[in-house]
Amino acid sequence: xxxxxxxxxxxxxxxxxxxxxxxxxxxxxxxxxxxxxxxxxxxxxxxxxxxxxxxxxxxxxxxxxxxxxxxxxxxxxxxxxxxxxxxxxxxxxxxxxxxxxxxxxxxxxxxxxxxxxxxxxxxxxxxxxxxxxxxxxxxxxxxxxxxxxxxxxxxxxxxxxxxxxxxxxxxxxxxxxxxxxxxxxxxxxxxxxxxxxxxxxxxxxxxxxxxxxxxxxxxxxxxxxxxxxxxxxxxxxxxxxxxxxxxxxxxxxxxxxxxxxxxxxxxxxxxxxxxxxxxxxxxxxxxxxxxxxxxxxxxxxxxxxxxxxxxxxxxxxxxxxxxxxxxxxxxxxxxxxxxxxxxxxxxxxxxx
Numbered sequence: 421x422x423x424x425x426x427x428x429x430x431x432x433x434x435x436x437x438x439x440x441x442x443x444x445x446x447x448x449x450x451x452x453x454x455x456x457x458x459x460x461x462x463x464x465x466x467x468x469x470x471x472x473x474x475x476x477x478x479x480x481x482x483x484x485x486x487x488x489x490x491x492x493x494x495x496x497x498x499x500x501x502x503x504x505x506x507x508x509x510x511x512x513x514x515x516x517x518x519x520x521x522x523x524x525x526x527x528x529x530x531x532x533x534x535x536x537x538x539x540x541x542x543x544x545x546x547x548x549x550x551x552x553x554x555x556x557x558x559x560x561x562x563x564x565x566x567x568x569x570x571x572x573x574x575x576x577x578x579x580x581x582x583x584x585x586x587x588x589x590x591x592x593x594x595x596x597x598x599x600x601x602x603x604x605x606x607x608x609x610x611x612x613x614x615x616x617x618x619x620x621x622x623x624x625x626x627x628x629x630x631x632x633x634x635x636x637x638x639x640x641x642x643x644x645x646x647x648x649x650x651x652x653x654x655x656x657x658x659x660x661x662x663x664x665x666x667x668x669x670x671x672x673x674x675x676x677x678x679x680x681x682x683x684x685x686x687x688x689x690x691x692x693x694x695x696x697x698x699x700x701x702x703x704x705x706x707x708x709x710x711x712x713x714x715x716x717x718x719x720x721x722x723x724x725x726x727x728x729x730x731x732x733x734x735x736x737x738x739x740x741x742x743x744x745x746x747x748x749x750x751x752x753x754x755x756x757x758x759x760x761x762x763x764x765x766x767x768x769x770x771x772x
Contacts (some may be wrong), residue, residue: 421457429468435639440508451761452504457477479495496531500534505542541566545572569585573587593708598746601689608632620697621653624717636658636660665684673732695716
């Protein structure tokens, strides 16, 4: 049985991160076929193995009071014995704040360093940065040695210049299939948020107040990434999970601070507006042809966001234009998925 290492995962209880792992596993199987054993290297491994089936094993990568686990160190030291090494899509190589930098150096940099030595690594589309004066040269050097590195936004490509990275859409967009639903003109707008710095949380609350009544969307319930309390402060009548949103039989307008909350809403047939707190959101909505439906959550034009939501909620012609723009992006996204699968297949064959 061929063995694959899937690095840099977070937790299946954050729906966005869980989606990225699911997409990575699908891409790996499409590239290499069945008969694989996949080791998922995850900060919070609980739940990944159960969701992935009998040929998936998850190992924790976060150091505890006693340091790293022996199981993790053993697998990491033997990373070059895997038939394929894959970095999951995401935004884990961030060094903008001291806390981000510490997490990146302790949890993710050891994995990147070993992947760079393995010789058969493929890093799925991610955002990388901001990079500091110490981390920047190290990350660029390791990327240059790692093999195939894909980045999902133009700022990351610029930050990683010299690493020969490929600009590629977010994994949540690769091979996107969008459900077709009738629109529910009587239902309120759904708003999903998370903890934010500065006064941005109050701005999201103001958007919800102007659109009231609203329902809420909770993507993550993991540790400091638990969205439930910030979403309750919006005054939401009802809280939906991502699974709840995917099971609705009528489309809604969804305003989401989390990117993959917006992308999963889009796939389920809804009409998302994204209030982005990172560079990744602008790359994804640009790839969809929806540049005007993404706003910087830290400097957003509140009145414009509210007006945009009201137009989508009440104007069938506006929804038709939205649908047409997404439909025109789908063939290109499917082609990019084929290119990603080809890169995984080539890297997997290099050890055959």
